[in-house]
Amino acid sequence: MNKTIDIIILTGPTGVGKTNLSLEIAKKLNTDIISADSMQVYKGMNIGTDKIMPEQMADIKHYNIDVTTPDKVYSVKEYANRTKSIIEKLDKESKVPFIVGGSGLYIDSIIYDLGFGKKSDPIIRKNLELELKKFGLKRLVTRLKEIDLDYANSIDCQNPRRVIRALEIYEITKNKPSKYLNKKNLRYKNLKYNYRYFVLNREREKLYENINNRVDMMIEDGLIDEVKALYDKYNTKDSALFTAIGYKEIISYLNGEIDKADAIMLIKKNSRNYAKRQLTWFRREKEAIWIDKENKTNSEIIDEIMEKIY
Numbered sequence: 001m002n003k004t005i006d007i008i009i010l011t012g013p014t015g016v017g018k019t020n021l022s023l024e025i026a027k028k029l030n031t032d033i034i035s036a037d038s039m040q041v042y043k044g045m046n047i048g049t050d051k052i053m054p055e056q057m058a059d060i061k062h063y064n065i066d067v068t069t070p071d072k073v074y075s076v077k078e079y080a081n082r083t084k085s086i087i088e089k090l091d092k093e094s095k096v097p098f099i100v101g102g103s104g105l106y107i108d109s110i111i112y113d114l115g116f117g118k119k120s121d122p123i124i125r126k127n128l129e130l131e132l133k134k135f136g137l138k139r140l141v142t143r144l145k146e147i148d149l150d151y152a153n154s155i156d157c158q159n160p161r162r163v164i165r166a167l168e169i170y171e172i173t174k175n176k177p178s179k180y181l182n183k184k185n186l187r188y189k190n191l192k193y194n195y196r197y198f199v200l201n202r203e204r205e206k207l208y209e210n211i212n213n214r215v216d217m218m219i220e221d222g223l224i225d226e227v228k229a230l231y232d233k234y235n236t237k238d239s240a241l242f243t244a245i246g247y248k249e250i251i252s253y254l255n256g257e258i259d260k261a262d263a264i265m266l267i268k269k270n271s272r273n274y275a276k277r278q279l280t281w282f283r284r285e286k287e288a289i290w291i292d293k294e295n296k297t298n299s300e301i302i303d304e305i306m307e308k309i310y
Helices: 020-029 076-092 104-111 124-134 137-147 149-154 160-173 204-221 223-233 246-256 260-283 298-309
Strands: 005-011 033-035 098-100 193-201 290-291
Touching: 005 020, 005 076, 005 104, 005 298, 020 033, 020 098, 020 298, 033 076, 076 104, 104 193, 104 260, 124 137, 124 160, 124 290, 137 149, 137 160, 149 260, 204 223, 204 260, 223 246, 290 298
Parallel strands: 005 098, 005 193, 033 098, 193 290
Antiparallel strands: none
């Protein structure tokens, strides 16, 4: 019988304060950190993703950061395969695999069997990509909403990859994509892993205040220059820059479509909306342990988490 591996997951909405807390927990567990952030995998996308830098890592090894360049498509399947190998490696080193990040689908790709490759058709996908190029994303989003409004409202419809994948599923199965892509419809877990799934949260107004302040700090730290340098280097149709919050808005500003103030306002708005979607996603996880950060020190939160781990 195959060994079951115990893993720890720490997640929560953008701006809730996962990074510093994760470093302290990793020290307590004497382990490394496996990132579950769909944009921190891209090299150079640092300020806009609030990526931890080597000098901030406190000698704790981080995996799944700076894996590829923004012009390359990095799929959930690739993330899952890579992460499962890392989990095996850490387990052999007698370290508890510790997954940290806010990308719910990335986390689900580890703890659930998502059936990658079972429903895919390259011809259908190619036709949808051609339709996107010819008619734009709005047309595809409208069709998805007509097919499955609830699912469309649960994902980032500004991300063409997500929209195309949902429509591909529909064209192949003639069923709503939520039947195959929503967590509530997943048929079974990946039984290879036992997990503790912790969700950090805090009062909504405080969370939004943190998000707004963080965006202002990103602008001060040079986000516009970072986006310009990446845009000049990786301006391809599949570039992650066109879907990442903080990057797509600055690109619109650089192209003269909106002014700087509007770009900053949109980054804040889109980040807050993303936080809402994240919280909706995490609430579907029945085994999630919610940790309220309000009026608690990091030490108190860590004690609360450690008590629930052991």
